[in-house]
Amino acid sequence: MRIGELAEATGTTTKTLRFYEEAGLLPPTHRASNGYRDYGADAVTRLDFIRRGRAAGLTLAQIREVIDIRDTGQTPCSHVHDLLTIRLTDIDRQIADLRELRATVARLRHEAGRADPAACDAEDVCRYL
Amino acid sequence: MRIGELAEATGTTTKTLRFYEEAGLLPPTHRASNGYRDYGADAVTRLDFIRRGRAAGLTLAQIREVIDIRDTGQTPCSHVHDLLTIRLTDIDRQIADLRELRATVARLRHEAGRADPAACDAEDVCRYL
DNA sequence: CTTGACCTTCCATTGTGCTGGAAGGTTCAG
DNA sequence: CTGAACCTTCCAGCACAATGGAAGGTCAAG
Numbered sequence: 001m002r003i004g005e006l007a008e009a010t011g012t013t014t015k016t017l018r019f020y021e022e023a024g025l026l027p028p029t030h031r032a033s034n035g036y037r038d039y040g041a042d043a044v045t046r047l048d049f050i051r052r053g054r055a056a057g058l059t060l061a062q063i064r065e066v067i068d069i070r071d072t073g074q075t076p077c078s079h080v081h082d083l084l085t086i087r088l089t090d091i092d093r094q095i096a097d098l099r100e101l102r103a104t105v106a107r108l109r110h111e112a113g114r115a116d117p118a119a120c121d122a123e124d125v126c127r128y129l
Numbered sequence: 130m131r132i133g134e135l136a137e138a139t140g141t142t143t144k145t146l147r148f149y150e151e152a153g154l155l156p157p158t159h160r161a162s163n164g165y166r167d168y169g170a171d172a173v174t175r176l177d178f179i180r181r182g183r184a185a186g187l188t189l190a191q192i193r194e195v196i197d198i199r200d201t202g203q204t205p206c207s208h209v210h211d212l213l214t215i216r217l218t219d220i221d222r223q224i225a226d227l228r229e230l231r232a233t234v235a236r237l238r239h240e241a242g243r244a245d246p247a248a249c250d251a252e253d254v255c256r257y258l
Numbered sequence: 259c260t261t262g263a264c265c266t267t268c269c270a271t272t273g274t275g276c277t278g279g280a281a282g283g284t285t286c287a288g
Numbered sequence: 289c290t291g292a293a294c295c296t297t298c299c300a301g302c303a304c305a306a307t308g309g310a311a312g313g314t315c316a317a318g
Contacts, residue, residue, distance in 0.1 A: 052226060098224050
């Protein structure tokens with residue numbers, strides 16, 4: 001699988017893929033005789049994980065930390081466990097923050113929808129901001 | 130309330146507050162006779178909203194969009210409603226992404242914790258990545 | 259055997275969200 | 289009156305996550 005196909009398959013660009021390799025998120029891959037990168041199906045899996053991590057607001061460094069657990073056999077289990085616990089706590093806090101924000105925005109929206117359009121007044125809408 | 134006090138009260142810095150003013154997130158505020166910025170209590174409320182938005186991964190532009198609803202009486206209710214609906218959908222998708230990521234990380238962590246430390250093996254830990 | 263779509267490296271630039279530092283004015287305690 | 293701790297503007301620089309573009313190599317179709 002060439003870099004363009006992988007980009008296509010994962011909804012990214014060749015630029016981004018080379019950048020990820022440079023950044024240590026993708027391992028330097030096998031090269032065909034012409035020097036072209038040659039990816040296996042596992043690259044798609046890995047990029048899916050990266051994409052989900054990004055969508056969830058993790059930094060590339062944080063994603064790399066978790067990925068490194070997979071790539072190096074060195075890391076002791078306890079360290080791995082601790083690392084993931086921290087990551088999990090972060091994610092839980094982020095979810096809680098999002099829920100709080102959602103409530104605020106939803107309340108605001110409710111007020112906006114309830115108001116008589118003729119009497120549309122920023123004061124009414126935003127008393128609850 | 131001077132800028133330093135506001136920074137203290139909201140857990141930011143004077144640098145950030147001036148930057149937010151420049152970026153249109155805080156309105157240019159009243160100045161004392163000496164030219165110092167003089168904030169009211171509403172600034173704290175607004176910064177709390179900004180902080181929550183940031184914690185939830187919203188960009189300053191997105192936060193400003195919502196804030197502008199409050200500051201301009203011009204925006205028609207329907208536009209406000211639509212804007213907030215989009216914002217809400219985004220937030221919901223983000224929460225869903227986070228939950229999926231949480232499940233992945235939790236599964237990974239469970240595997241890390243379950244493994245015999247003596248037999249700590251990246252293969253075991255990361256088969257589920 | 260050329261055209262076009264790929265691929266390669268390398269280096270510069272963008273956008274977001276700050277952060278630092280210079281150079282100077284203000285206020286207050288001792 | 290001096291010094292510390294504030295404040296002001298302005299401009300530079302940083303980290304992150306890409307993105308753009310130049311200059312050139314490769315390959316399959318027509």
